[in-house]
Amino acid sequence: MGEKVLMKGAEAIAEAAIRAGCMAFFGYPITPQNETPEYFSRRMPELGRVFLQAESEVAAINMVYGAACTGTRVITTSSSPGISLMQEGFSYIANSNVGCVVVNAMRGGPGLGDIAPAQADYFQATKGGGHGDYHSIVLAPHTIQETVDLMYDAFDLADKYRIMVVMLVDGLMGQMMEPVEFKEWVDVKKLKTPEWATVGQGDRDHRNIITSLEILPDGLEKMNLALQAKYKKIKENEVRLEEYKMDDAEYALTAFGTVARIAKTVVEMARADGIKLGLIRPITVWPFPEKEINKRADQVKFFFDVEMNEGQMLEDVKLAVNGKKPVHYYGRLGGVVPTAEEIYGEFKKLVGGK
Amino acid sequence: MKLIYKKPDTITKRDTTYCPGCPHGIAHRLIAELLEEMDLVKKTVIVWPVGCSVFGYYFIATDAVEAAHGRACAMATGIKRTHPESFVISYQGDGDLASIGIAEAVHAAARGERITVVYINNGNYGMTGGQMAPTTLIGQITTTTPYGRKPELNGFPMHVPEMLAALDGPAYIARAALDSPQHIIQAKKFLRKAFNAQKNNLGFSLVEMISACPTNWKMTPVEAMERIRKEVLPVFPIGEFKVAKGVE
Amino acid sequence: MEKKLVIAGFGGQGVMLAGELLAEAAKDEGKFVTFLPSYGPEMRGGTANCDVIVSDKPIASPVIAHPQAAIIMNLPSLDKFEPLMEKDGLLVLNKTLIPREVKRTDVRVLQIDAQTVARELGNEKATNMILLGAYAEVEKPVKLESLKNALKHFLTGKKEALIPLNEKALEKGAEIAREFLGGK
Numbered sequence A: 001m002g003e004k005v006l007m008k009g010a011e012a013i014a015e016a017a018i019r020a021g022c023m024a025f026f027g028y029p030i031t032p033q034n035e036t037p038e039y040f041s042r043r044m045p046e047l048g049r050v051f052l053q054a055e056s057e058v059a060a061i062n063m064v065y066g067a068a069c070t071g072t073r074v075i076t077t078s079s080s081p082g083i084s085l086m087q088e089g090f091s092y093i094a095n096s097n098v099g100c101v102v103v104n105a106m107r108g109g110p111g112l113g114d115i116a117p118a119q120a121d122y123f124q125a126t127k128g129g130g131h132g133d134y135h136s137i138v139l140a141p142h143t144i145q146e147t148v149d150l151m152y153d154a155f156d157l158a159d160k161y162r163i164m165v166v167m168l169v170d171g172l173m174g175q176m177m178e179p180v181e182f183k184e185w186v187d188v189k190k191l192k193t194p195e196w197a198t199v200g201q202g203d204r205d206h207r208n209i210i211t212s213l214e215i216l217p218d219g220l221e222k223m224n225l226a227l228q229a230k231y232k233k234i235k236e237n238e239v240r241l242e243e244y245k246m247d248d249a250e251y252a253l254t255a256f257g258t259v260a261r262i263a264k265t266v267v268e269m270a271r272a273d274g275i276k277l278g279l280i281r282p283i284t285v286w287p288f289p290e291k292e293i294n295k296r297a298d299q300v301k302f303f304f305d306v307e308m309n310e311g312q313m314l315e316d317v318k319l320a321v322n323g324k325k326p327v328h329y330y331g332r333l334g335g336v337v338p339t340a341e342e343i344y345g346e347f348k349k350l351v352g353g354k
Numbered sequence B: 001m002k003l004i005y006k007k008p009d010t011i012t013k014r015d016t017t018y019c020p021g022c023p024h025g026i027a028h029r030l031i032a033e034l035l036e037e038m039d040l041v042k043k044t045v046i047v048w049p050v051g052c053s054v055f056g057y058y059f060i061a062t063d064a065v066e067a068a069h070g071r072a073c074a075m076a077t078g079i080k081r082t083h084p085e086s087f088v089i090s091y092q093g094d095g096d097l098a099s100i101g102i103a104e105a106v107h108a109a110a111r112g113e114r115i116t117v118v119y120i121n122n123g124n125y126g127m128t129g130g131q132m133a134p135t136t137l138i139g140q141i142t143t144t145t146p147y148g149r150k151p152e153l154n155g156f157p158m159h160v161p162e163m164l165a166a167l168d169g170p171a172y173i174a175r176a177a178l179d180s181p182q183h184i185i186q187a188k189k190f191l192r193k194a195f196n197a198q199k200n201n202l203g204f205s206l207v208e209m210i211s212a213c214p215t216n217w218k219m220t221p222v223e224a225m226e227r228i229r230k231e232v233l234p235v236f237p238i239g240e241f242k243v244a245k246g247v248e
Numbered sequence C: 001m002e003k004k005l006v007i008a009g010f011g012g013q014g015v016m017l018a019g020e021l022l023a024e025a026a027k028d029e030g031k032f033v034t035f036l037p038s039y040g041p042e043m044r045g046g047t048a049n050c051d052v053i054v055s056d057k058p059i060a061s062p063v064i065a066h067p068q069a070a071i072i073m074n075l076p077s078l079d080k081f082e083p084l085m086e087k088d089g090l091l092v093l094n095k096t097l098i099p100r101e102v103k104r105t106d107v108r109v110l111q112i113d114a115q116t117v118a119r120e121l122g123n124e125k126a127t128n129m130i131l132l133g134a135y136a137e138v139e140k141p142v143k144l145e146s147l148k149n150a151l152k153h154f155l156t157g158k159k160e161a162l163i164p165l166n167e168k169a170l171e172k173g174a175e176i177a178r179e180f181l182g183g184k
């Protein structure tokens, strides 16, 4: 690891991707993450890599799709309205079994909404968003350092499973600055063009064709089953979470991303008052840490889910808890960031009411 | 006393959200004046874009809708087709129209939609902080062309009126500039013809207005206007590219 | 130690630079730090503010609901942040642009005619550094030396020539604060 540098989240994301071996960026400007493409536009040409401002997000994701078909480490970054436009491409990428990384710095919606931080794209990210039965791996870091570290993993996962990996952050993480340390550069000379890539037949004894089309239902069902088998493997192997002060916890907060960071303050506030509160923070929101949460349901009195949306992850928490214990919820909408004091106040109402 | 100068009533009292020296306000005023002079205010629906003029409905007092980024011509089509009596204006920036919304603009023109597009070309994406637009000049530095726009990486500036004039649907297509009083008077003349094209049911109409972005160009307003004359107009010349009979 | 500071003023008053400088200095001292700017849709105009937290342990929430201290550079910012201050919090005010008195009686107030002082030092643009120097002297999130050392990260190229002026402004602010503390 190198020395710590003070960096804006949106720029650290770009630098991390570059070090992780990302060879190409395609994207379209949108607030609150313009600093990411702007950073790429400076750095990629210096390194002889690709930066292209597309004419739209629709074009950008299809450029990513094309690059992914050549087995290249490729990324696009955007924010909610732009991510909505990319959904068609996501669906094609899923059923073509190619890998890429997509960063969504979520902002307030629906529609044009605002540019303040939000988490209202959770359903869209974790449940598909585009058409068809598909998933992407969705990582939800809660600090800039974690975002930077996970970026390397994101590209590894994308390569390993030939799948799209979403880095689900928000405007606050894009705009804030924090000291970060970057891991070693990935040696891009070692990144070989995979044998399935569509780059021209060359010496191969077969053609490579990448398509999401299979006109016969039996065939398409097989394709779907293969996808599902892949998802099952990912669920078994790639779930990640942080359990913060959960060992002796009588109550559990559940939160992801920025809210999870705020929730850590709430845990400290409760602990200072002698209340045994802990935090379960999914790092992969897909695959979701179902088993781990279910296990904690035997231990805690209730769960308290906090989000910057109208209770989206809440549904996954409830499915995981499966009725064993109550699951309460508190959230703010439209780009309003809840304060630790506010969340703690809501929590105390729940404890007090018992 | 004789009234010689007055703010159009259709311009609201609200302070605009534009930077000092931004010509969006001039374009707004031209629209408002013409709507009043042509008695169109009460019939008008303006489709506002995503860009610096996103809050345009606060500044021009007509019925209004806010389109998704680039989709204004499609939304305007929907309004005009279902309510042909309405006078429909699509107000768009060069990112909104020429980049993400080029398909909608080209097809609205090809269909000869009876709408009028006011297309503001300021050579960059103002709202998001000065990124490259399709109209950015070769060599121009923007936040996403830090080494200057290079043809081999970013292609060439797009000339929307010239492109659309090749289609059969448009009745009136022109390019004006907002850099000087003479050019602004001319811009109003062009815009009147564009409004006539819609009013007289002749076809699609569009006026590109060469504008400035002092903030992102990092210039004073005066320098920005000079830059238009020196650098922009040679690449984007003023003129009428399609003039159907009956727009006068 | 955990210090929560809000800096607020007009865009162009160097609000963000002051915040980033403090963050850089804290990083150089090996402390934990977060810098969170407010960001608006328009390029120009309106107020700008940022939250800076400096701590010797990891920082959970980077959002400051109730500042322990605030550097306030104009009147609209005082109107906005005065009611939010923590009890006994510190308000460092740019008196030059703030014609009114602070209404609350449960906060500490350090009023500096900072713009005038900066002008006397040679450049009004150093107003932010005077206020930051004063804040740092009272609350001690980082050493004054670290702030001075961090200037080189921001004032590069042609702006390098401004480093001595900014150093002087930081020192001057600290000096004014010492008088304030001594007089208490």
Ligand SMILES: Cc1ncc(C[n+]2csc(CCOP(=O)(O)OP(=O)(O)O)c2C)c(N)n1
Pocket: A028, A029, A030, A031, A057, A081, A082, A085, B050, B051, B052, B053, B069, B092, B093, B094, B095, B096, B097, B120, B122, B124, B125, B126, B127, B128, B133
């Ligand atoms: C789908 C989508 N992508 C990106 C954006 C972000 N965005 C807002 S305005 C804008 C560009 C505006 O530029 P232009 O049309 O040239 O108008 P100007 O601001 O210069 O007047 C962009 C990219 C968005 N709102 N929606």
